[in-house]
Amino acid sequence: MTGQVVLVVGAGLAGLGAAVELVRAGQRVTVVDQTQAAGGAIHRQPLPGRPSIARTAEHRRWQSLMAEVRAAGIEIRTETRFGGIDSTGEVLLTGAAPGFLRPKALVLATGAREAVQPRPGWTLPGVMTVGAIQTYLKTQAAPPLGRIALAGSGPLLLAAAAQLCALGRPPVAVIEAGRPFAHPLAALRLPPGYLAEAAAYMRRLVVARVLILTASHVTRISEDAAGLTVEIERGARRRRLACDLVGLHDGIRPNDAGLPDIAPIPVVRLGDCREALGARAALADGRNGGRRLAAQLSGTLAPALSQELQRQRRAQGLLARIYANDGADRLATLPGDTVLCRCEMRTLDDLRALGPAPTDRMLRLDGRFSMGPCQGRFCAEWVQRLAGRSGPARRIGAARYPAAPITVADLLAAQKSREGESP
Numbered sequence: 001m002t003g004q005v006v007l008v009v010g011a012g013l014a015g016l017g018a019a020v021e022l023v024r025a026g027q028r029v030t031v032v033d034q035t036q037a038a039g040g041a042i043h044r045q046p047l048p049g050r051p052s053i054a055r056t057a058e059h060r061r062w063q064s065l066m067a068e069v070r071a072a073g074i075e076i077r078t079e080t081r082f083g084g085i086d087s088t089g090e091v092l093l094t095g096a097a098p099g100f101l102r103p104k105a106l107v108l109a110t111g112a113r114e115a116v117q118p119r120p121g122w123t124l125p126g127v128m129t130v131g132a133i134q135t136y137l138k139t140q141a142a143p144p145l146g147r148i149a150l151a152g153s154g155p156l157l158l159a160a161a162a163q164l165c166a167l168g169r170p171p172v173a174v175i176e177a178g179r180p181f182a183h184p185l186a187a188l189r190l191p192p193g194y195l196a197e198a199a200a201y202m203r204r205l206v207v208a209r210v211l212i213l214t215a216s217h218v219t220r221i222s223e224d225a226a227g228l229t230v231e232i233e234r235g236a237r238r239r240r241l242a243c244d245l246v247g248l249h250d251g252i253r254p255n256d257a258g259l260p261d262i263a264p265i266p267v268v269r270l271g272d273c274r275e276a277l278g279a280r281a282a283l284a285d286g287r288n289g290g291r292r293l294a295a296q297l298s299g300t301l302a303p304a305l306s307q308e309l310q311r312q313r314r315a316q317g318l319l320a321r322i323y324a325n326d327g328a329d330r331l332a333t334l335p336g337d338t339v340l341c342r343c344e345m346r347t348l349d350d351l352r353a354l355g356p357a358p359t360d361r362m363l364r365l366d367g368r369f370s371m372g373p374c375q376g377r378f379c380a381e382w383v384q385r386l387a388g389r390s391g392p393a394r395r396i397g398a399a400r401y402p403a404a405p406i407t408v409a410d411l412l413a414a415q416k417s418r419e420g421e422s423p
């Protein structure tokens with residue numbers, strides 16, 4: 001695979017949409033994905049032998065895209081991770097199909113990741129992201145054991161709560177920081193599909209009598225022999241809730257930490273990896289981006305940008321208004337011993353000890369922020385805010401190679417595969 005192939009990273013809607021269009025335009029394509037099966041976040045596949053819990057419309061969309069993928073003869077290498085591209089254009093792959101490649105172009109469709117704001121107790125066992133709970137539901141087709149509380153903000157809380165209801169284990173509460181039901185005019189301007197989906201989720205939650213708290217914040221999570229306790233604040237009111245699992249979620253962000261800014265070959269970012277606009281936009285963006293890249297590679301005229309993308313951008317803007325809340329402002333009121341960096345257990349006090357305006361270098365070398373296995377995916381945004389910086393800040397310091405920490409064994413496996421290549 002040298003110089004002739006377009007490498008697509010991510011077998012979700014965007015990556016596969018791009019791959020199909022590239023092959024249709026005469027390009028050779030290889031897709032890699034770090035998980036066990038194609039699907040991405042929304043179409044995460046059940047483990048072998050388990051049924052799918054996907055809604056019918058979602059299931060159909062996925063079946064139809066996979067039929068196109070099969071018809072195009074696209075190779076998908078699963079359990080294979082993109083490790084970065086160096087200044088010569090060589091890509092490192094680790095995992096099941098390790099090696100070094102020289103693709104002619106690179107499509108980065110690595111999706112979104114969840115933002116989770118630090119709170120006292122958020123690193124306790126039993127506290128995870130709402131997306132992790134959803135992954136469990138989708139792969140196991142069964143709910144996790146115990147009493148589950150979902151907290152934070154955004155439509156994913158309602159979606160996951162409805163899925164838990166459908167599987168017979170309604171959450172003990174949905175604790176939403178925003179006031180999504182207080183904006184009926186903005187809600188009515190959402191595309192009809194969004195409203196139908198929200199109504200279906202709400203129906204499930206109402207029938208299961210799930211406690212839904214809005215304008216409410218989880219201020220602390222603690223544990224004792226009986227399980228977890230979440231402390232909730234709503235204005236001046238406080239309440240406590242007992243549970244066994246807590247799912248936290250404060251929105252989604254492009255999963256672009258560590259991805260290269262520049263490369264010696266054409267590189268495009270598609271879907272949630274560039275702009276987290278949701279599933280409908282991801283497929284449209286993937287297809288459109290695939291056609292545009294094919295046009296660039298063959299020197300022909302690029303097609304116009306997708307109208308769907310503009311529609312979904314407007315819809316996401318409305319959702320942001322509907323779910324607006326003061327959660328991020330509360331960061332400044334966190335106790336000093338709150339863990340910010342979960343990889344190296346660095347606290348707010350550790351950050352403050354660096355002085356009033358620490359540089360990236362001080363944050364990394366003296367503070368150890370963004371230096372652990374996640375390389376700031378979880379903490380960079382909050383550390384930057386707390387360090388007094390404004391604007392989008394998903395990274396501390398420059399992107400470096402490899403894109404994420406890898407083991408020596410990974411590197412050796414990639415090197416071995418290079419040595420095994422036929423000349």
Ligand SMILES: Cc1cc2nc3c(=O)[nH]c(=O)nc-3n(C[C@H](O)[C@H](O)[C@H](O)COP(=O)(O)OP(=O)(O)OC[C@H]3O[C@@H](n4cnc5c(N)ncnc54)[C@H](O)[C@@H]3O)c2cc1C
Binds near residue numbers: 011080
């Ligand atoms: C946790 C979570 C839950 C969501 N749930 C819903 C939902 O219920 N309903 C809804 O409408 N939308 C949901 N969304 C949004 C929706 O999933 C996305 O908009 C849509 O799936 C984006 O498609 P995509 O192809 O851009 O990315 P994804 O579908 O996320 O696909 C990205 C793929 O890239 C792979 N990848 C990432 N990094 C690497 C790497 N270094 N090497 C190799 N492979 C890599 C991942 O394994 C993944 O398969 C969710 C998003 C998240 C983050």
